Amino acid sequence: MKLKGTELDYQGAVSVESTPAGAKPWRIPYEQQELFLPKSLLRQTEVPAGVRITFKSDSRTAVLHVEGSDVERTIDCVVDGKLHQSVDMTPNQEVCRFDNLPENSSRVELFLPQKKGPLIVRELELDHGASYSHIEDNRLRWISYGSSITQCEEASGPSRTWPALVANHFDWHSTNLGYSGNCHLEMMVARMIRELPADLISICAGINIMGVSSMSERTFQAALIGFVQVVREKHPHTPIILQSPIFAEKESRETHPNKVDLTLQIMRTIVRETVEVMQGQGDNNLYYLDGLEVFGEEWKDSFPDKLHPDAEGYVNMSKQMIQLIEQLGLGTQLKPTAVI
Structure with missing residues (x-):
């Protein structure tokens, strides 16, 4: 199962921009970015600190495809509130793979990097035949x-x-x-x-x-x-x-x-x-x-x-x-x- 970056839920983002390369989460309303000055502030609003891709699935693997970057980045996979796996991505690495997810349908959160520039998500790949659903987050x-x-x-x-x-x-x-x-x-x-x-x-x-x-x-x-x-x-x-x-x-x-x-x-x-x-x-x-x-x-x-x-x-x-x-x-x- 493959889901486009623009089809995913980004909790913790203020807005999500649809770009030719994929989905880009922002921590401001990206349509108003020219108003968020100075440029040093604007650059930090592109960093997806605290932003996570959330979904419910029984897939045993989750593979996130992102646009390459010239910096090291870390993405965490949290399952039902507990850290399951952390992946350190090398410069220009475009694929982040999480294995051995629980067999039962679980709440999965992929925490995006909290530093070093923006992140553009191309797609999320789950096991063939796996379940997938959005999560309505009604927490405080x-x-x-x-x-x-x-x-x-x-x-x-x-x-x-x-x-x-x-x-x-x-x-x-x-x-x-x-x-x-x-x-x-x-x-x-x-x-x-x-x-x-x-x-x-x-x-x-x-x-x-x-x-x-x-x-x-x-x-x-x-x-x-x-x-x-x-x-x-x-x-x-x-x-x-x-x-x-x-x-x-x-x-x-x-x-x-x-x-x-x-x-x-x-x-x-x-x-x-x-x-x-x-x-x-x-x-x-x-x-x-x-x-x-x-x-x-x-x-x-x-x-x-x-x-x-x-x-x-x-x-x-x-x-x-x-x-x-x-x-x-x-x-x-x-x-x-x-x-x-």
């Missing part, structure tokens, strides 16, 4: 917006990023909007999140803004408020977690001011105060999460470049997030609010 929906630390390029595979692990733990549908180097509270991203169905939204802001001095103390808090308020236009009651940056030793960012006199310590205070201000205005579904509680200095050995957690670090970060989300009352207690 979580959107996570952030930087490379949400995209998780250093994770050992695309199903082992911290957002994927957290979503798997709570059995949530996940949309990963981590844009490496490009989390700067762009209004087009806020407008996009506003239009997406969500039962929980998390926003981790600050590390990219600090790194390139794209906002000052004068503009950062106003941008945070504006971003949340735009999302609130169609998510008036959806829980939103506003998280400050995790620990970072690189360039002494914790205490050494950048070009506009911001440090990570100052930014955490601004994020916390922003949440307090908006709570004071009646937003009772806005929650603050201190990045140092998520991954603080005690985990510094997990930062090989003093900025990004390594593969094991992201696994540990997922465990921290699960505990903190539960403490906020937003884990197993989360209620549906998606109405879009």
Whole structure:
């Protein structure tokens, strides 16, 4: 059985472009790509982080045909919520094969690469005579917006990023909007999140803004408020977690001011105060999460470049997030609010 890339379901994608070569998942509405500036942001929206091809089948094999690339890529096969097989693809490799799938009809998710450029899917090949059906995903929906630390390029595979692990733990549908180097509270991203169905939204802001001095103390808090308020236009009651940056030793960012006199310590205070201000205005579904509680200095050995957690670090970060989300009352207690 062969299915064209354009016939498949891509969960976690915002849109899917039909190209002459096959299906290309995007993490923005691709028809509006010229509005998602700068180009550095646009390039990251092509990376299918958190996107998975989902289906139900009793096929013992699944062979994914993709357009070749000049970079190494990893695709994970998750069966009924458990990692079944991970395939590391060499540059220019176009075929990814998964074997020994369960005999009984199972929920299969093929997690696409979370790094290094776009992916175009040509076709999916299953055993002759095997069953195949689409899966209607009615689970609670979580959107996570952030930087490379949400995209998780250093994770050992695309199903082992911290957002994927957290979503798997709570059995949530996940949309990963981590844009490496490009989390700067762009209004087009806020407008996009506003239009997406969500039962929980998390926003981790600050590390990219600090790194390139794209906002000052004068503009950062106003941008945070504006971003949340735009999302609130169609998510008036959806829980939103506003998280400050995790620990970072690189360039002494914790205490050494950048070009506009911001440090990570100052930014955490601004994020916390922003949440307090908006709570004071009646937003009772806005929650603050201190990045140092998520991954603080005690985990510094997990930062090989003093900025990004390594593969094991992201696994540990997922465990921290699960505990903190539960403490906020937003884990197993989360209620549906998606109405879009």
